[in-house]
Structure formats: C-alpha cells, structure tokens
Amino acid sequence: MTKSYTEETMMSSDPQDSATWTDECQGSxxxxxxxxxxxxxxxxxxxxxxxxxxxxxxxxxxxxxxEDEEEEGDDQKPKRRGPKKKKMTKARMQRFKMRRHxxxxxxxxxxxxxxxxxxxxxxxxxxxxxxQKLSKIETLRLAKNYIWALSEILRSGKSPDIMSFVQALCxxxxxxxxxxxxxxxxxxPRTFLPEQTQEIPSHMQPASAxxxxxxxSYQTPGLPSPPYxxxxxxxxFHVKPHSYGSALEPFFETALPxxxxxxxxxx
DNA sequence: TAGGCCATCTGGTCCT
DNA sequence: AGGACCAGATGGCCTA
Numbered sequence: 001m002t003k004s005y006t007e008e009t010m011m012s013s014d015p016q017d018s019a020t021w022t023d024e025c026q027g028s029x030x031x032x033x034x035x036x037x038x039x040x041x042x043x044x045x046x047x048x049x050x051x052x053x054x055x056x057x058x059x060x061x062x063x064x065x066x067e068d069e070e071e072e073g074d075d076q077k078p079k080r081r082g083p084k085k086k087k088m089t090k091a092r093m094q095r096f097k098m099r100r101h102x103x104x105x106x107x108x109x110x111x112x113x114x115x116x117x118x119x120x121x122x123x124x125x126x127x128x129x130x131x132q133k134l135s136k137i138e139t140l141r142l143a144k145n146y147i148w149a150l151s152e153i154l155r156s157g158k159s160p161d162i163m164s165f166v167q168a169l170c171x172x173x174x175x176x177x178x179x180x181x182x183x184x185x186x187x188x189p190r191t192f193l194p195e196q197t198q199e200i201p202s203h204m205q206p207a208s209a210x211x212x213x214x215x216x217s218y219q220t221p222g223l224p225s226p227p228y229x230x231x232x233x234x235x236x237f238h239v240k241p242h243s244y245g246s247a248l249e250p251f252f253e254t255a256l257p258x259x260x261x262x263x264x265x266x267x
Numbered sequence: 268t269a270g271g272c273c274a275t276c277t278g279g280t281c282c283t
Numbered sequence: 284a285g286g287a288c289c290a291g292a293t294g295g296c297c298t299a
Binding site for chain 3: 099102103106107110
C-alpha cells in the first residue's frame with residue numbers, strides 16, 4: 001500500500017498546500033524541498049478522505065467527534081475487521097498533519113545527529129578529506145578495520161609492516177576508498193590488495209600472520225575509481241603532516257610506547 | 268543512462 | 284500517549 005499511494009501522491013504534489021509547515025521548516029534549500037513533499041502529503045490525505053484503501057484514515061480512533069458508522073456498501077467484499085473506520089474530518093486531518101510534521105522533524109533531527117556522529121568518525125579515521133568524503137558505509141568499514149588494526153598492534157605489542165597494516169585497513173573496502181587510503185599513504189593500492197590484484201608478491205606477504213587473517217573480511221565488488229582531490233592525510237596518525245616514505249614511523253614512534261605501557265597495565 | 272549515495276517521508280514497533 | 288528507532292520507498296544528484 002505504501003508504494004501505491006506514495007507513487008500517486010508524490011507525483012501530484014501541490015505546492016499551494018505547503019503553507020502549513022511548522023516553525024522547524026522554513027528557509028533553507030532542504031526545507032524548500034520538504035515543503036514540496038509536504039504538498040504531496042497534503043494531497044495524499046486529500047485522497048484519503050474519499051478513498052480509504054489502506055485504512056489510514058482510521059487514525060485518531062479515540063476522537064469523539066463525528067462518529068461515522070458508514071458501511072462498506074459493497075456486499076461482495078468481506079466485512080472489515082477491527083475498529084470501524086472514521087472519516088477524516090478537518091480537525092482530525094489537522095491533528096494528523098501536525099503529528100506527522102512533528103514526527104518528520106524529529107526524524108530529520110535524529111538523522112542529522114547520526115550524520116554528525118558519522119562526520120566526527122570520518123575525522124578520526126584514516127583518510128579524512130573535506131572535499132572527498134567517504135561514504136557512510138565506507139566510513140564504518142574503514143573505522144572497523146582501523147579499530148581492528150590498532151587493537152592488533154595493542155595485542156601483539158609489535159609494529160606491523162606498512163603493507164600489512166594498510167592491507168588490514170583496506171580489507172573489504174571499495175576500490176575508490178582503497179585508492180583514497182593509498183593516496184593518503186602515498187602508496188600504490190595495487191601493491192597491497194591481494195583480493196583486488198589477484199596476486200601478491202611473496203615479499204609483500206604480511207609479516208604478521210594475524211594482520212593477514214582479518215576476521216571480518218567480506219567481498220566488495222571492485223568499483224571504478226573517481227578522481228580524487230587533494231586530501232589531508234596528517235590526521236591518520238594524529239600527527240602533523242609528514243613525509244610518509246616510511247608511512248607508519250610517526251605513528252609507531254609516538255604511539256607504540258604508549259600502547260606498550262597500556263598493554264602492561266592491562267596484563 | 269545506470270548505478271551509487273543520500274535525504275526525507277512514512278508507518279510499524281518498542282519503550283518510557 | 285508520545286518519542287525513539289527502524290526499515291522500506293522514493294526522488295534528486297552525481298559520476299562513469
């Protein structure tokens with residue numbers, strides 16, 4: 001039912017109906033967009049008033065005004081179970097719209113909060129770039145890999161070689177993200193991705209077996225690589241921009257002693 | 268033009 | 284009862 005009515009009503013949006021937006025919905029581009037869609041919502045309920053295919057207008061059951069005991073009229077159809085449907089009166093309609101607007105605004109805010117959190121995750125994960133943002137899913141994957149790689153360092157207390165570290169970082173990432181990571185580390189992605197290059201030179205085999213055996217691997221179809229802009233790779237190890245000829249050195253020099261200390265404290 | 272990504276709306280469900 | 288959370292649907296934008 002959702003599909004059918006949205007298909008119909010979204011198409012027939014009437015901008016004139018959008019004048020009733022609440023205070024949360026004024027001004028910006030997004031909001032103008034919303035107004036359009038709101039027009040669709042309004043026309044949708046206009047339809048519902050005389051056509052209750054899905055029983056949506058049974059909302060506000062508790063409403064004591066305007067009880068409507070109308071019968072199906074169609075003898076062929078089996079009688080509808082459940083509470084009897086009521087007409088969408090103007091007042092009922094108004095309240096329904098109000099509730100919907102409030103719920104939409106809450107949902108929007110919720111998603112904005114989620115996106116904010118994702119944005120802060122992007123900033124602490126390798127390869128942050130304002131111009132070339134990682135997609136949501138790639139951000140989560142990279143974050144997961146990053147956490148795994150760091151905890152592996154913590155667990156073993158040893159510094160992995162750059163290849164196995166980046167390999168762990170890029171496990172399951174799409175080709176564009178892999179390129180991004182490689183770009184950050186000034187590496188050629190072909191040199192550290194066995195599943196994407198189909199072959200891995202013996203000298204590139206990870207030094208640490210545990211790094212190679214990533215427990216959370218999954219396959220992502222290789223995707224074409226978009227052109228990437230410049231990116232700031234400095235945050236990857238949370239140090240100032242550096243020459244990453246030996247890309248992990250800054251990180252290991254600063255972080256490993258700390259990690260070892262914490263490791264000792266734990267064990 | 269197809270496919271990926273995203274924002275938004277929506278109704279259902281669960282929780283307080 | 285109302286809010287939070289969720290998943291499905293939809294349309295817009297962008298890129299290969």
